[in-house]
Amino acid sequence: xxxxxxxxxxxxxxxxxxxxxxxxxxxxxxxxxxxxxxxxxxxxxxxxxxxxxxxxxxxxxxxxxxxxxxxxxxxxxxxxxxxxxxxxxxxxxxxxxxxxxxxxxxxxxxxxxxxxxxxxxxxxxxxxxxxxxxxxxxxxxxxxxxxxxxxxxxxxxxxxxxxxxxxxxxxxxxxxxxxxxxxxxxxxxxxxxxxxxxxxxxxxxxxxxxxxxxxxxxxxxxxxxxxxxxxxxxxxxxxxxxxxxxxxxxxxxxxxxxxxxxxxxxxxxxxxxxxxxxxxxxxxxxxxxxxxxxxxxxxxxxxxxxxxxxxxxxxxxxxxxxxxxxxxxxxxxxxxxxxxxxxxxxxxxxxxxxxxxxxxxxxxxxxxxxxxxxxxxxxxxxxxxxxxxxxxxxxxxxxxxxxxxxxxxxxxxxxxxxxxxxxxxxxxxxxxxxxxxxxxxxxxxxxxxxxxxxxxxxxxxxxxxxxxxxxxxxxxxxxxxxxxxxxxxxxxxxxxxxxx
Numbered sequence: 061x062x063x064x065x066x067x068x069x070x071x072x073x074x075x076x077x078x079x080x081x082x083x084x085x086x087x088x089x090x091x092x093x094x095x096x097x098x099x100x101x102x103x104x105x106x107x108x109x110x111x112x113x114x115x116x117x118x119x120x121x122x123x124x125x126x127x128x129x130x131x132x133x134x135x136x137x138x139x140x141x142x143x144x145x146x147x148x149x150x151x152x153x154x155x156x157x158x159x160x161x162x163x164x165x166x167x168x169x170x171x172x173x174x175x176x177x178x179x180x181x182x183x184x185x186x187x188x189x190x191x192x193x194x195x196x197x198x199x200x201x202x203x204x205x206x207x208x209x210x211x212x213x214x215x216x217x218x219x220x221x222x223x224x225x226x227x228x229x230x231x232x233x234x235x236x237x238x239x240x241x242x243x244x245x246x247x248x249x250x251x252x253x254x255x256x257x258x259x260x261x262x263x264x265x266x267x268x269x270x271x272x273x274x275x276x277x278x279x280x281x282x283x284x285x286x287x288x289x290x291x292x293x294x295x296x297x298x299x300x301x302x303x304x305x306x307x308x309x310x311x312x313x314x315x316x317x318x319x320x321x322x323x324x325x326x327x328x329x330x331x332x333x334x335x336x337x338x339x340x341x342x343x344x345x346x347x348x349x350x351x352x353x354x355x356x357x358x359x360x361x362x363x364x365x366x367x368x369x370x371x372x373x374x375x376x377x378x379x380x381x382x383x384x385x386x387x388x389x390x391x392x393x394x395x396x397x398x399x400x401x402x403x404x405x406x407x408x409x410x411x412x413x414x415x416x417x418x419x420x421x422x423x424x425x426x427x428x429x430x431x432x433x434x435x436x437x438x439x440x441x442x443x444x445x446x447x448x449x450x451x452x453x454x455x456x457x458x459x460x461x462x463x464x465x466x467x468x469x470x471x472x473x474x475x476x477x478x479x480x481x482x483x484x485x486x487x488x489x490x491x492x493x494x495x496x497x498x499x500x501x502x503x504x505x506x507x508x509x510x511x512x513x514x515x516x517x518x519x520x521x522x523x524x525x526x527x528x529x530x531x532x533x534x535x536x537x538x539x540x541x542x543x544x545x546x547x548x549x550x551x552x553x554x555x556x557x558x559x560x
Contacts, residue, residue, distance in 0.1 A: 092176045098256065166188075196231050229246035319475070342506065374524065383535070384531045417456050426468040462503075
């Protein structure tokens with residue numbers, strides 16, 4: 061390789077029979093990791109790897125056709141984007157990633173797309189390394205481990221009391237774009253593998269277990285999970301690596317539902333945005349969200365935010381705005397107007413207002429909901445993966461979830477209008493905006509009916525959280541989907557002018 065500016069550190073790895081295998085894997089990972097959808101360090105140069113733990117889930121054999129399966133936690137060190145000067149080295153940061161690697165002497169043709177590479181030396185020379193979860197044999201093995209609670213190396217497999225996990229289910233890898241990896245087993249279970257690993261229990265396990273104890277039917281209960289003690293964790297707290305939940309076959313994804321609804325409005329060529337069939341579903345989704353919030357408030361401790369906490373919350377939002385504006389010049393024009401939303405939030409505390417906080421979903425949008433025969437379900441309680449785990453586990457005002465869902469209605473409307481494959485229609489933009497408006501209102505009305513307050517009464521909180529979410533979307537789209545950037549930028553223009 062021409063780039064030799066990165067290094068490899070291999071500490072003792074007692075659970076991996078050949079820790080030195082990382083020396084051979086490092087060049088392959090250096091090229092492969094940045095291309096993965098779930099890799100958070102895109103655009104930053106990889107400068108080093110550290111093997112945090114390694115476990116052979118299936119022994120790595122010779123050069124035969126029987127694959128081996130390695131579970132690795134790898135610390136990836138990268139050069140930060142911050143400028144530096146003088147003789148000092150550039151600042152660096154690191155993230156830990158969970159990798160499941162298959163190794164085989166002969167890679168089957170149907171797995172060619174999963175190939176990572178062939179080590180040129182070391183104990184893995186002669187083997188092909190590939191993404192293991194594309195291999196039904198290895199994905200099936202992981203399910204069998206979850207069916208039988210116990211420990212293997214540094215991993216612990218656990219199962220909820222009374223849960224049944226069928227054997228012999230056929231796995232299929234989800235193709236949805238996401239920051240993790242999901243495998244569906246038959247029509248019974250779905251396993252989410254967390255890729256970017258932080259010490260501690262992941263909220264997607266913590267909150268769904270708490271909701272199951274409350275008997276909340278709006279969230280699929282976890283059936284099993286696996287974990288480890290992260291080397292950098294505090295007091296040996298278990299770190300969640302994956303969660304197996306019951307699958308809901310036939311459920312309609314909320315994002316797909318929203319797009320279909322908007323497409324109907326646009327295709328009609330007239331304003332049907334108030335159609336009762338659509339707004340009724342938004343109303344029911346609002347009710348479901350309020351029910352989940354109520355169950356979480358009963359299940360887990362909350363907090364009350366006074367002036368210091370509200371000022372700190374507003375300051376964090378303002379910092380994220382400045383960082384996003386520095387990265388996306390198109391946002392600079394709206395920055396002054398957007399900052400007023402955060403200034404108003406800080407002013408709440410100065411005027412003696414206290415705000416109740418509780419555990420929430422943390423990344424709620426239409427794509428995190430499912431419409432089933434039993435009504436709306438909420439899924440994926442991990443929170444925004446880009447935020448620190450400690451922050452995602454903190455109590456937050458419940459209106460943060462509401463504001464995020466309102467942004468999602470706006471997203472669906474504008475995305476459908478922007479990508480519609482039909483002749484130009486001057487009225488399409490107005491009809492899409494009207495659809496978003498009436499469904500946002502219906503969602504809030506449903507929430508108010510099932511909850512203890514109407515979120516529309518919280519003008520300052522709602523605007524601050526919706527603005528913060530839109531700023532997050534601007535940075536995300538600029539980095540990952542530039543063609544979508546006009547959607548959050550339009551929202552920022554609207555929010556910048558919306559001071560009450």
